[in-house]
Amino acid sequence: MTTTDTPRAQADRTYPSYAKALWQRVLLTREFAVIALLLIVFFYSRSEIPNFDGPLTIYYLLLDVAPILLIALPMTLVIITGEIDLSVASVVGLSSVLVGDLHQGGMSIPMAALVAILVGVLCGAFNGFLVAYVGLPSLAVTIGTLALYRGLAVGLLGTTAITDFPEKWTDLAKDRIGDSSYPVIVIPILVLVILFVLLLHFTPFGRGVFDIGLNDEAAHFSGVNVARTKFWLFVMAGAVSAFAGIYFTLRFGSSRGDNATGMELQVIAAVLLGGVSIFGGRGALHGVLAGVLLIGVLQSALRLDDVSANVINIIIGILLIASVMSTSFLTFVARTTAGMKRRASDGSPERRQRQASAHHEGNNS
Template identity: 35%
Template structure:
């Protein structure tokens, strides 16, 4: 019990629950099971994307192109569906994952082989992928009229009271938990985040591990490309514009250290849920949109401060580089 009380995830879960209960006092029914299921469904894509970003941040990198990857793959599958509505939806979803994987591989190869900082590479591909959307669509939008009913309704099918979109988030979360805690790749991702120098001596290929992390973030971005277009029934160059900052914010609030090596799947999920609850709760209690932005920003800054203090107390750095005197 004492160990549980010391975990960041426990206190973040308490904060999320407290926000729900406090909002319920002002708006009775907010804490009902139906409304909470709706909030989870609205946050499902952010949860999936935050988990993909977590894998990258743990390696001391960052992927700023996830939202652009999402928008590009979403536009591609929307155009394919408009031209060939008979293609099965699972096949389109698989194609979206492959497209996202290839875009993530492009990022990873530039970082691995050319040793370019991840923030520089993904900042560039963020713009490149948006430009590709404009080129392949000719500046046009793909609206609901051009999409098949099956394409739009697939994620809305309910199973055991929850839409498929929510179940996708649950399955992806379980998959990431197993990946990060039960596989050699997950252990390698944490290791190079804690100390890449020591990881080399342990036989871990740092470049290949980072490349694998970008493959993961690209694949989940492509998967969410279909989910986004299906849910919001729109494909355009403006889809998810600026959403990459929300993804990073969810990770930081969830305790994923921007210095790498520290963070959990539960933390990323709770960080996404924290933002999801805020986005729904603040308008319900008539908080100004300007204050909503300020509160979200303050939460991010507070999370970074807490992360930094926790890392200093926990002796996170296991191999300190020292200058050898001449």
């Protein structure tokens, strides 16, 4: 008996994103749209706003967005799991107060910074424990700890400010890399960006983060330790926020309990604008980096164009709402388009002929 081998038809990929060509998967994404919008705004600002040009503006732009960019890295992972952390700006303020208070008490800046980071870790661990192991909603928990940590910061220092920091440390926070227009803070930012990119996109831990955001119950049964993953993400957010608070303090040379008030909204707006879904399960860090820079460029350009702070806040709020709505809108458009294609396919002459043939054969049998 002779058998002939027939070539197996290549199976179609099951994920819709891989059903498109490579250039479509790269260019037709929210992340690329944000990058393109960033480039448009940046070059338009350089051409239309006289003061928005040269290395000096880029230098101050990076100094301004550095704390937002730092906090946005762990916040991206937290939001991808479907959670949120609104207490990050309060941790910035608390670490700022600790650095100033401990240094005023005779402790060196490095030791005070280390204590502040450890306190940030404890703040993140407290958030993570309540969310991951107690099972409380992260929105309610971090609203509460936002007030708690800010209250501790104001309670420790009151309404006064500590400004007597050594010049070598305040100068270091504002120093440049050689003769370039890039501040020194870019170095730790690049290190953290590389670490978080590797963690999110190239490790089983990162795949578990996406799985939790898509369906935490399914992720649990597939072997992902959901509680432990969420706990460590909040710990990371607390530690990085404390580091951002140290930089914030040294950059402005001032330790106050109300430092970085409202920064959490800018961080969340940048993350969502960068393509991360507020519902979890979707996002990429390159889009978040572009989102942070886009908000920074907009703020700098509008300030140089004599736009008031209230108007700038209104624009950022509109961007936040638009970024949240875009996910649902794009999902609706995709479902509507798929439904129209399905109905068109069902009504095609070939489909009707196949259905008629099948019905005729069924009657004959």
